[in-house]
Amino acid sequence: NAGVTQTPKFQVLKTGQSMTLQCAQDMNHEYMSWYRQDPGMGLRLIHYSVGAGITDQGEVPNGYNVSRSTTEDFPLRLLSAAPSQTSVYFCASSYETSSSGANVLTFGAGSRLTVL
Amino acid sequence: GQNIDQPTEMTATEGAIVQINCTYQTSGFNGLFWYQQHAGEAPTFLSYNVLDGLEEKGRFSSFLSRSKGYSYLLLKELQMKDSASYLCAVRGGDYKLSFGAGTTVTVRA
Numbered sequence: 001n002a003g004v005t006q007t008p009k010f011q012v013l014k015t016g017q018s019m020t021l022q023c024a025q026d027m028n029h030e031y032m033s034w035y036r037q038d039p040g041m042g043l044r045l046i047h048y049s050v051g052a053g054i055t056d057q058g059e060v061p062n063g064y065n066v067s068r069s070t071t072e073d074f075p076l077r078l079l080s081a082a083p084s085q086t087s088v089y090f091c092a093s094s095y096e097t098s099s100s101g102a103n104v105l106t107f108g109a110g111s112r113l114t115v116l
Numbered sequence: 117g118q119n120i121d122q123p124t125e126m127t128a129t130e131g132a133i134v135q136i137n138c139t140y141q142t143s144g145f146n147g148l149f150w151y152q153q154h155a156g157e158a159p160t161f162l163s164y165n166v167l168d169g170l171e172e173k174g175r176f177s178s179f180l181s182r183s184k185g186y187s188y189l190l191l192k193e194l195q196m197k198d199s200a201s202y203l204c205a206v207r208g209g210d211y212k213l214s215f216g217a218g219t220t221v222t223v224r225a
Contacts, residue, residue, distance in 0.1 A: 040217055042120075042217040058212070059214075104164070105149075
């Protein structure tokens with residue numbers, strides 16, 4: 001059982017380049033999300049999905065796109081990278097989130113992105 | 117929006133007790149989580165509170181007071197491996213999870 005798998009672990013981009021961070025989970029979780037983590041700011045929600053074919057914006061969506069064509073995969077696309085997008089990105093999933101149950105988020109190992 | 121505050125850093129001695137406080141102001145409330153994050157790694161789940169009171173799990177306990185918008189994580193019998201960041205996260209009325217900036221705990225021998 002692999003859990004949440006993110007690739008790549010490290011990436012260096014030049015300003016204006018595009019790229020996709022991959023995220024896959026094998027736990028049959030309905031809910032998937034992307035966070036970015038910056039020093040002193042905590043984890044901030046970029047985009048999330050409550051099921052295949054459904055996505056929505058989080059707190060900091062600008063400059064990022066997502067899609068959810070299958071339950072397992074939730075890629076994050078940077079359309080035109082900017083230095084402000086230098087960060088550590090985490091994908092996380094849970095069974096669902098629309099109740100008061102624990103519904104613990106399981107995180108991937110993270111992707112460290114540097115934009116020059 | 118959500119406002120979640122926790123101290124930036126704390127230092128304690130091996131074998132001691134440390135209490136990490138978290139205060140929050142949110143639009144609605146559907147639970148509070150504590151996660152542990154070692155340097156360079158992913159956050160991992162520690163505890164969950166949705167009702168007032170204390171939840172105990174081995175050396176770790178978490179307390180919640182909804183009326184005060186307050187929680188704490190208590191780490192007992194500190195070990196060197198407990199050196200990590202501890203993240204307080206609140207699920208608001210829209211069921212989205214918002215995180216505090218984290219508290220870095222350093223355990224000294």
